[in-house]
Amino acid sequence: MADTKAVTERTRKFMTNRLLSRKQFVIDVLHPGRPNVSKAKLKEKLGKMYEVKDPNSIFVFKFRTHFGGKKSTGFELIYDSVENAKKYEPKYRLIRNRLDTKVEKSRKQMKERKNMTKNIRGVKKTKAGDAAKGGKKK
Amino acid sequence: MRLFSSDFHRFDKLVAVVLFVVVDKTMEISNSSADSDGVNKEAPQLVALLKEMKEGLDAVRSKVQALTVKVKENHFPTVDGISYLEAKHLLLLSYCQSIVYYLLRKAKGFSIEGHPVVRSLVEMRFFLEKIRPIDKKLQYQIQKLTRVAGPAVEKVGSGGKETDTTEKTEDLLKYRPNPDLLVSKSSLVSEHGDGVYRPPKFAPTIMKEDKISKQERMALRKEKETLRQASQSAYVRELMDDLEGRPEEVREIVGTESRELTRYKAKREEQSRREEELFTRAPVTKMEKKKEKYLKKSRNGLLGLADGFYDEIKSLPLEDDGGEHTAGFSNAGREGRKFNKRKSHGFLVFLLDWADEKPGTQEQKREDRSDLHLLDSEEGD
Numbered sequence: 001m002a003d004t005k006a007v008t009e010r011t012r013k014f015m016t017n018r019l020l021s022r023k024q025f026v027i028d029v030l031h032p033g034r035p036n037v038s039k040a041k042l043k044e045k046l047g048k049m050y051e052v053k054d055p056n057s058i059f060v061f062k063f064r065t066h067f068g069g070k071k072s073t074g075f076e077l078i079y080d081s082v083e084n085a086k087k088y089e090p091k092y093r094l095i096r097n098r099l100d101t102k103v104e105k106s107r108k109q110m111k112e113r114k115n116m117t118k119n120i121r122g123v124k125k126t127k128a129g130d131a132a133k134g135g136k137k138k
Numbered sequence: 139m140r141l142f143s144s145d146f147h148r149f150d151k152l153v154a155v156v157l158f159v160v161v162d163k164t165m166e167i168s169n170s171s172a173d174s175d176g177v178n179k180e181a182p183q184l185v186a187l188l189k190e191m192k193e194g195l196d197a198v199r200s201k202v203q204a205l206t207v208k209v210k211e212n213h214f215p216t217v218d219g220i221s222y223l224e225a226k227h228l229l230l231l232s233y234c235q236s237i238v239y240y241l242l243r244k245a246k247g248f249s250i251e252g253h254p255v256v257r258s259l260v261e262m263r264f265f266l267e268k269i270r271p272i273d274k275k276l277q278y279q280i281q282k283l284t285r286v287a288g289p290a291v292e293k294v295g296s297g298g299k300e301t302d303t304t305e306k307t308e309d310l311l312k313y314r315p316n317p318d319l320l321v322s323k324s325s326l327v328s329e330h331g332d333g334v335y336r337p338p339k340f341a342p343t344i345m346k347e348d349k350i351s352k353q354e355r356m357a358l359r360k361e362k363e364t365l366r367q368a369s370q371s372a373y374v375r376e377l378m379d380d381l382e383g384r385p386e387e388v389r390e391i392v393g394t395e396s397r398e399l400t401r402y403k404a405k406r407e408e409q410s411r412r413e414e415e416l417f418t419r420a421p422v423t424k425m426e427k428k429k430e431k432y433l434k435k436s437r438n439g440l441l442g443l444a445d446g447f448y449d450e451i452k453s454l455p456l457e458d459d460g461g462e463h464t465a466g467f468s469n470a471g472r473e474g475r476k477f478n479k480r481k482s483h484g485f486l487v488f489l490l491d492w493a494d495e496k497p498g499t500q501e502q503k504r505e506d507r508s509d510l511h512l513l514d515s516e517e518g519d
Binding site: 010012013024026028030062064066067073075 | 402419
């Protein structure tokens with residue numbers, strides 16, 4: 001699709017959060033005539049605007065389109081460094097930014113393991129014990 | 139009602155007469171005690187009773203004499219009216235008078251039938267009964283006062299007569315400012331010993347905190363109203379946008395917006411403002427999603443057309459099945475139920491849909507057929 005109309009962003013409620021070593025603000029994105037703008041694009045634009053060295057330390061989330069389209073609002077955080085981001089951000093956002101990987105846990109196996117440990121009392125509920133049980137079960 | 143010294147005189151005389159009669163009778167009875175056993179048994183009791191009565195009357199007599207002296211000296215001016223307690227005293231006094239007279243007559247052997255004293259006795263008894271509840275209500279306060287007055291009075295009137303004390307208590311009861319009493323109060327206070335002033339507690343009192351007068355309350359409410367109305371005006375909203383640094387919005391209104399829609403928008407805006415404040419988002423419920431989906435359906439700019447429709451027709455006596463007035467999502471009692479799609483502009487939607495359909499559809503055919511039917515019937519006739 002051609003860029004017939006420009007996408008404008010404005011930031012509001014800017015705050016430098018020294019405690020969490022980040023800058024946080026609200027973004028208003030105006031995109032008349034087209035659907036929502038992707039987060040990656042927004043990150044790139046804002047990186048340029050705020051001269052951020054590492055685009056991985058920008059997190060954009062909670063975007064919602066206003067009634068009737070054309071405008072959406074969301075939140076954004078720009079961390080001082082990626083280490084800070086890894087320290088303070090919740091896991092799901094890190095996974096979205098590809099700074100962390102999702103561990104695929106089989107729910108069924110987890111539940112089985114838990115139900116096994118219900119039969120035993122006390123210190124015996126160690127990992128070794130569980131593994132043994134798991135092996136035994138097989 | 140004025141306190142006359144003649145009243146006291148009368149009472150004095152009555153008391154004297156009764157005393158004389160009583161003493162006489164006791165002498166007689168004690169003399170003729172040898173008559174019979176029955177009389178002997180009753181006589182000592184009677185004698186004892188009469189002796190008691192005599193003593194009581196003696197005491198009263200002395201008090202009354204003292205009071206009479208006081209009244210003669212004009213110590214109790216009652217030009218400005220009389221207080222409750224004084225009235226009570228007088229009432230009791232007259233009651234005693236009547237009782238004594240009654241006894242006299244009985245003792246002398248006169249009949250009491252139809253005598254006015256009986257009537258007056260009954261009257262006074264009635265009055266006393268009537269004022270008993272008032273008495274009960276005041277009892278606590280009077281007790282407190284007498285307790286406070288007691289030690290103070292003792293200190294001051296230690297050298298005085300009995301009448302002095304009665305006067306002092308009466309003064310205390312009347313709450314008249316008395317410099318003598320002031321002195322007594324300070325002495326009372328020093329009696330406590332810890333050097334802290336503790337006011338005497340008579341009745342429970344509340345501390346008046348900042349009481350907002352009616353005018354102030356009305357003014358506050360008016361202020362709130364004007365603020366609310368101002369926030370709804372476009373000019374003020376522009377100002378606010380300017381202050382907050384929001385970009386100027388040019389909204390294109392396609393057709394009129396229904397009331398529902400404007401309300402929904404206002405609510406959402408308010409919520410988004412709060413969310414921005416807290417940097418979080420509230421989760422969107424299913425109902426809200428449904429509502430949004432429903433409102434986003436475009437109706438070719440005819441949203442607000444049927445807004446006031448039911449307001450106008452509800453007064454008319456049409457053959458409505460009264461339950462179809464459900465307009466939109468804002469139904470209080472329909473929390474968990476399935477959303478009722480029949481609304482005030484349901485028929486409008488139907489019309490639009492009908493208008494949008496191509497010719498040759500079911501409905502069109504039906505319409506044609508109905509026309510034909512009419513023609514047939516006409517021809518038949």
